[in-house]
Amino acid sequence: MQASARGERRLCFMDHDDPIRPWPVLKSKQGTSLGIFQPRWDHVKNPRNGHEMRALVLETPQWVNVVARDEEGRFLLVRQWRFGISGPSLEIPGGVVHAGEDPLQAGKRELLEETGCEAREWIALGSVSPNPAIHDNRCFHFLAKGVRQVTELNLDPGEDLESVWLTEQELLARIADERLDHALVLSALARVLDLRVTDQRRQD
Amino acid sequence: MQASARGERRLCFMDHDDPIRPWPVLKSKQGTSLGIFQPRWDHVKNPRNGHEMRALVLETPQWVNVVARDEEGRFLLVRQWRFGISGPSLEIPGGVVHAGEDPLQAGKRELLEETGCEAREWIALGSVSPNPAIHDNRCFHFLAKGVRQVTELNLDPGEDLESVWLTEQELLARIADERLDHALVLSALARVLDLRVTDQRRQD
Known part of the structure; x- marks a missing residue:
């Protein structure tokens, strides 16, 4: 004081x-x-x-993203070219919440559109401010459990996506070496996985 | 296939x-x-x-933010009004990496400017893409250990900041109830703290 x-x-x-x-x-x-x-x-x-x-x-409209796991606990990721970085990005399914949608509806829609999958159970993981200095929106995180493919992909003309199933160990390896580096994806995954750096030099 | x-x-x-x-x-x-x-x-x-x-x-220029802890392990946060959300935001120190700076220099400068503090030891915690769909920049995360106040604040005319020291327990409580909800702050903190939601309903 x-x-x-x-x-x-x-x-x-x-x-x-x-x-x-x-x-x-x-x-x-x-x-x-x-x-x-x-x-x-x-x-x-x-x-x-x-x-x-x-x-x-x-x-900015609201955003949503989904930590999607199958019955064996594998994670469903999507890979796509991202224009901001002019390069590929490994992410979890997600996107914009449309007008009239609630975030859960948007999460279900994005999962289906981007991967052709549905889930047995949906659990809200809270929400974050993508950048409170600039954006007025929130990004809503969900955990989708018991995910399985129910249909082929339904991509927009302006999309080119690939889905990838990763074990928890494979996913953590890609986070550790920054092949997965999208802050909003990491924010969602941090609610499900322990993302502390394992290098002892970095620990307090 | x-x-x-x-x-x-x-x-x-x-x-x-x-x-x-x-x-x-x-x-x-x-x-x-x-x-x-x-x-x-x-x-x-x-x-x-x-x-x-x-x-x-x-x-977008590069960004940096700093998980700053004192010798007792308390965390140094900053609170300020954020224009994107038109409201208050609880964050870790950070900001823009200036032209000619490296991210570590920028982290040291931002910590000093925003809190008047220096650190005994700096550890790189890697970097993330704030939003690869939109931004071409990265946000660099650092852990500053042994932080202590060395000077008064040196705020720009366009800043109005308050510093807050929180215990790990106090910080985790503010993350759990979304009083701390900045995605890039959570991304940095996830490299030091276990941010998994504790509610068993949410666990896989």
Whole structure:
């Protein structure tokens, strides 16, 4: 509390859930649509010092992804070319929650579309903010148990996907060497798998 | 392999690390700058069916974040207002890697700027792709051990931060109830903490 007594922001405080000061939005302006994102410029005011600035928000639909396992505990992954990195990406099934869908419906739809699979049981694993500095959406994580193929793939013209079944050991190896490196996929998998780095040098 | 024999994409395959077909970029066009992001439209061609489409890439600087612990194993978090969600966010220190910096330098700088702290030891925890569908950057995770305060905060005019020290138990409680919900923070913490959901209903 020493800094607080001098009028600075507190470095440490005891009540960790104190409300923090909101930044008033003085006005907002829509930017040029980016298709899946709607840029918005908020003119905001820093409550600490009155400094005014422009903040970018990308209005984004909700997202969903699914940790899918069969009765033997194998994991169902999808591989595809990703335009952001201009390269291949190993991921779990997922995508955008459509208007009028709830996240569970979207998870079931994406699993079916991307892999031709259904699941015996669906369990909500909570949700995360993909990036609270930029995006206004959440990504909902689900665990799908007893997954099995029920139909052929139904890919959009703009998709080119492959499904891969991996054992837990194979999956963990691909996480360890960063062949699987999508942060939102890792966020979902961390709710099911222990992803701590095993190298003792890295441990506390 | 049954689908492959019929000319469809394979649903499962044995060599999990087969190369996947690249999507050629026929031409690219820069969009209107968004400050921290440079939108780029790639005109791409689906290698599966020849379908041509426009893909958005947000060219983005590298990011870094730091799991910071003191000699007693307490975690150093920062709280701030985030414009994407128009609300408060509990995070680990981090930010953009500046031009000419390496990620470790950036981690040390961000820790000092946001908390006034330095560390006895720095350990690389690998890196992730924040979103390979959209962003071309990576986020580098570090573990900083033996963290202690060495100076007052040095906040930009556009920042309003508070630091919080949490025990491991307090931190895990905030992850469990989603008071800490930033995917990239969770990705870094998953390399140090076991984040599996404890509710038995959710376990496989």
